[in-house]
Amino acid sequence: DVKVTQSSRYLVKRTGEKVFLECVQDMDHENMFWYRQDPGLGLRLIYFSYDVKMKEKGDIPEGYSVSREKKERFSLILESASTNQTSMYLCASSSGTRGYGYTFGSGTRLTVV
């Protein structure tokens, strides 16, 4: 069964900490994405990558960075966590250009205290 695996289901961090959210896919997909999901705001795109070492800013990149050193792994980094980054973070991957094969991970619920 193909999947996108996010390393943590729940995470609690302190304000100012550097936080790493890891995502691994086993489908050899070129494209990987990070979204955050908040009630009433839907899914908002933070960053995406369509190739190793490539990255593109999404709609809300401020306060985040990403790393894609290997095709299967896409990391989201919160440089200095703040309470307004408390959210559900979703990783997804896809192959090709059409978004047809988006597969989502189960999400990481991050709480910043």
Place this chain on the structure above:
Amino acid sequence: AQSVSQHNHHVILSEAASLELGCNYSYGGTVNLFWYVQYPGQHLQLLLKYFSGDPLVKGIKGFEAEFIKSKFSFNLRKPSVQWSDTAEYFCAVNAGQAGTALIFGKGTTLSVSS
């Protein structure tokens, strides 16, 4: 920049009622359109998609959607909802070219009472 608007934040229906959820997008070029569903506690799942061709597309679980290019709309419909359709529904769009990401609407919560 692309954007997606979903008109209803929360819809409450009784079982067997008909459903229509509105979705409009803003992008002038070729687009791919999607509806995703998220059941409580579960992953996002693809309901249906439109790339080209017949503007009326059918998806899983009896859902369908109609693409009306002149109205930039892609509304989701189901003739008769069931209690198990209780979920959050997201419309999404991406431009039909390489290296673009899905942009999602804010979602519509559907509550179906039995």
